[in-house]
Amino acid sequence: MSRHHIASDHATKTRAIRPVLAAQLPLPCVEGCGRLVVPGEKWHVAHIVPAALGGRTTLDNVGVAHAHCNHSAGARLGNAITARERAAANGIRAW
Numbered sequence: 001m002s003r004h005h006i007a008s009d010h011a012t013k014t015r016a017i018r019p020v021l022a023a024q025l026p027l028p029c030v031e032g033c034g035r036l037v038v039p040g041e042k043w044h045v046a047h048i049v050p051a052a053l054g055g056r057t058t059l060d061n062v063g064v065a066h067a068h069c070n071h072s073a074g075a076r077l078g079n080a081i082t083a084r085e086r087a088a089a090n091g092i093r094a095w
Contacts, residue, residue, distance in 0.1 A: 013057040014045045021045060021064050030063035031073045042067040050077055 021027065026036040030046050037043045046065035049055030050073075065073070087093075 010051065010057045014062075017057070017059055017062055018045055020059065021062070025064065027064045029065050029069050031065045031069035033066060033069045035066070037064040037066055044070040046070045046073070050074075052077055052081060 022039070026038040029035055029037050030048055043064050044067055045057075045062050046069075047055040047057070048061050048063060051057070055061050
């Protein structure tokens with residue numbers, strides 16, 4: 001779990017949100033894969049505005065995502081943040 005999720009108490013809030021979303025399935029994957037998340041699949045409560053970018057764990061800012069889609073999106077975001085931090089440390093300006 002990322003430092004952003006830990007700081008926001010994501011796991012505790014997700015326990016309350018997950019049953020609400022589960023009752024509404026099937027729903028579209030918020031990570032944009034174009035497929036529906038259906039009952040019986042592995043899925044995550046995913047942020048629409050990522051926690052790393054200031055998104056909060058509220059019912060208005062979460063949706064369902066396939067486990068694979070959510071892991072992939074988190075990896076892409078984490079890599080982008082790390083690359084930006086490294087560039088800033090080396091004096092390279094982001095355009």
